[in-house]
Amino acid sequence: MNTCTSFISALLPTASPHDCNVQKSKMGDRHIGTSSTIGNTLLEYVVREEDLIPSIDKKRIVDETMRTKKVISNEDMVEWSHEMKRYFKDKKELFETAIELEKDENVLEVNKGEGAAGKNIFGSWEFVSNGEDNNKGCKIMVGWNPGMLKVWLINKSKQCMFFLVETICHQTKFFCAVVYASNSCLERWKLWKELENQKSITNGNPWVVMGDFNVTLKVEEHSNGSSNPSSEMVEFQDCIRKVEIKDILSSGFQFTWTKSLKNPKCRTLKKLDRIMSNEVFIDKYQQAHGVFLPYLISDHSPAVLNIPKAMRRKKGAFRFSNFITDKEEFLPIVKDA
Numbered sequence: 001m002n003t004c005t006s007f008i009s010a011l012l013p014t015a016s017p018h019d020c021n022v023q024k025s026k027m028g029d030r031h032i033g034t035s036s037t038i039g040n041t042l043l044e045y046v047v048r049e050e051d052l053i054p055s056i057d058k059k060r061i062v063d064e065t066m067r068t069k070k071v072i073s074n075e076d077m078v079e080w081s082h083e084m085k086r087y088f089k090d091k092k093e094l095f096e097t098a099i100e101l102e103k104d105e106n107v108l109e110v111n112k113g114e115g116a117a118g119k120n121i122f123g124s125w126e127f128v129s130n131g132e133d134n135n136k137g138c139k140i141m142v143g144w145n146p147g148m149l150k151v152w153l154i155n156k157s158k159q160c161m162f163f164l165v166e167t168i169c170h171q172t173k174f175f176c177a178v179v180y181a182s183n184s185c186l187e188r189w190k191l192w193k194e195l196e197n198q199k200s201i202t203n204g205n206p207w208v209v210m211g212d213f214n215v216t217l218k219v220e221e222h223s224n225g226s227s228n229p230s231s232e233m234v235e236f237q238d239c240i241r242k243v244e245i246k247d248i249l250s251s252g253f254q255f256t257w258t259k260s261l262k263n264p265k266c267r268t269l270k271k272l273d274r275i276m277s278n279e280v281f282i283d284k285y286q287q288a289h290g291v292f293l294p295y296l297i298s299d300h301s302p303a304v305l306n307i308p309k310a311m312r313r314k315k316g317a318f319r320f321s322n323f324i325t326d327k328e329e330f331l332p333i334v335k336d337a
Contacts, residue, residue, distance in 0.1 A: 062088050089185075128141075129141040133156055142163070159187065159188075174281060177209040180214075181211075185215075192235060199243040202278070206278070207278045215232050216233060221254075223269040248276065252301070
């Protein structure tokens with residue numbers, strides 16, 4: 001996956017489920033458990049089974065099918081209910097994620113190179129990342145110009161970094177969340193809860209949420225179209241309603257993700273990246289707007305948040321060299337000025 005790199009400089013006018021205690025492997029021994037038990041163990045920790053399956057009998061049907069068949073086809077699921085299919089999908093995602101973590105031997109090396117990568121990207125700017133919080137290495141890296149902004153990191157997780165940002169010139173403050181959502185709907189469910197907690201922290205102050213949400217909000221945001229929203233979309237919609245944020249006025253690409261960057265004829269496009277805010281942010285920064293730029297090196301469109309007049313470049317300090325007063329022509333020139 002691509003690392004979600006965010007420049008808080010994009011804010012400059014010139015850039016016009018329950019709390020879960022999943023047992024994690026130690027980075028040293030890299031051991032999680034045998035592949036035959038990982039799926040069940042993780043599922044029991046992450047999700048209450050009664051939330052997914054209404055009966056134990058249906059759960060056993062899915063479990064037995066997964067145990068006896070390496071590949072489960074659509075024909076195998078013809079008589080399955082929606083809850084059974086959802087249970088199967090979530091369990092399969094957790095199983096695959098656990099296997100990936102067990103095979104990953106390069107996480108420590110990735111995190112070691114993170115500091116050098118940040119310096120190459122941001123130069124003299126300050127930056128932070130969530131590399132230490134992610135078993136697969138850095139997913140989010142945020143940089144800012146310390147001459148124009150003061151930035152406080154409030155919280156960070158695998159999928160989100162939450163900041164308080166203050167403009168030095170005008171001393172205005174707002175909250176900013178940078179998101180890189182997981183491919184797993186179960187993991188995204190944790191992100192939705194995290195955003196709900198952030199809403200209580202913002203306490204009615206300006207708040208902007210931007211990044212890759214890895215799920216569309218509306219059926220028309222998929223190039224291939226769909227008649228009904230998926231369960232993942234419904235969960236995302238519920239989250240947006242609860243935290244009371246919406247898309248800010250934006251221009252540029254409508255579909256922010258392409259399935260194949262190298263294939264110009266690819267017709268699979270989605271809107272996965274967004275810049276959203278609460279009403280207080282929009283009222284305070286009425287000229288704020290977003291721009292979704294063309295794809296460059298990533299399969300995602302770069303998202304830029306512009307806040308005109310919110311921050312102006314700090315004027316350079318007036319400097320006067322004392323030795324000038326020792327020159328004979330100094331006083332006459334000053335008098336004639």
